[in-house]
Amino acid sequence: MKHTFVVLAYKESKYLEMCIQSVMNQTHSSEVMIATSTPNAFIDKMATKYNLSVVINEGKKGIGYDFDFALHAAEGLVTIAHQDDVYEKTYAQKMVEAYNKNQNAIILFSDYYEIRDNQKVETNTNLKIKRILLFPLRLQSWAGSRFIKRSALRLGNAICCPAVTFNTKQITSEKVFASDFQCNIDWNGWENLSNQKGKFIFISEKLMGHRIHVESTTTEIINDNIRTKEDYIMLKRFWPSFIARAINKFYKNAEKSNQE
Template sequence: MNHRKVHTFAICAYKESSFLEECILSLKKQTVRSKIIIVTSTPNDLIREMAEKYEIPLYVNQNGGITQDWNFAYQMAESDYVTIAHQDDIYSSHYAESVIARMKKSKDPIICFTDYYEVRNGKKICSNRNLRIKRMLLLPLRLSLLQRRIGVRRLVLAFGCPICCPSVTFSKRKITKEPFQAGFRSDEDWEAWERLSWLKGEYIYIPRMLMGHRIHKESETTNILKDHARSQEDYIMFRKFWPDLIARKLTQLYASSEKSNDLDV
């Protein structure tokens, strides 16, 4: 069945990633056919060659930046459901099929997201401290009845961000405006989930590892952690849920999780 009008993978490509083709191939191997587009604010020969080789529409964003690129990708997708794919990540062949089925079954989906594994030095890591903590935080959302509860969603997000951004598919019927806000460099996804958590509807969680998130030295997350830009944003996010003293303590605890982005961990 052709789902190209229903679902789009919008790949955000940045500079010259050696992993871009692997990402594209994982999307080409989906069990259902979704529309695929590439967006970039750093056009170059590699990105153009990949777009031409795999006959994928390429759109150039003149206003670059993480949130700007993600929002541009969201705007360029014309389908009801949109997955903003990161160029370094890979997707299970059943990702689109599973997500589309669950969102169609839902009466009022906001987002749908899946469990994931990490890719470190070319190896598939299905469990480590970081992944175990996130799965524990997401336990309440395994129950479909609780996916509609605003209080439950906010409780899940109150101790950190357990939702893997590239695993998320958005409902454009529900989220008519740009989902991400400028001003954050590290927690732009957490800020979006917190803001969207106030909406009536469902946060659909599929507890299956349907995508792989790559951890490597050139990733933007790794670069952010090197200059410690994350802690200030973490504090801002915790203050949306907790009083000052608790927010500061949680920020300190959360900082220890930054070590999970070290390839040697």
């Protein structure tokens, strides 16, 4: 099946070109395009330099709506590449190989490392917790179980959004991410998809790098205390309110690692 990287670009990111280079320098021949809701000369310049098409979201604006727009900008296997992040050369190849063995997969995703101050961070407390939550999904025979799929989501969002490849032929909903959330768009999306038939395929190799920096949307949201409110809403989808409240208090402390 065809694989496409849709690079989701927003305003003018100094890391956009690095992201584009990483998705174009893959061992698997994938298509690459840019999606944006903020068209500008900088994005046009990058598109021209690398001979990429640009699709513009002229519909409802917001992070979740931008994600859905990017997801439906191509067919087959689609990776929404966030402009600040980078991908290892074998990312696309590994995703396609995993799909060929699991063609009923809804999503396929890899482990990842963080990029802080332009340095690779292979592990920290946050990454360790996520890997523990994802451990049951290492057994692909379990990966179609609704209970197991949701196990990666019950205590927080263990799935890194830019590490995910979507099988658009398996996704039945046109609106995966669309919501009024500002932070937990991806967690909301995985929860929606966990209710559909099909597998969540986890590849335990670190195949991409997710950049953490002070200008990132995630950091801004944590500073505004928006994430805490949204986490509680999500946790209540899995737990009674009093348990959700206790987990949320613990999770808030873990968020501080994004600011360290």
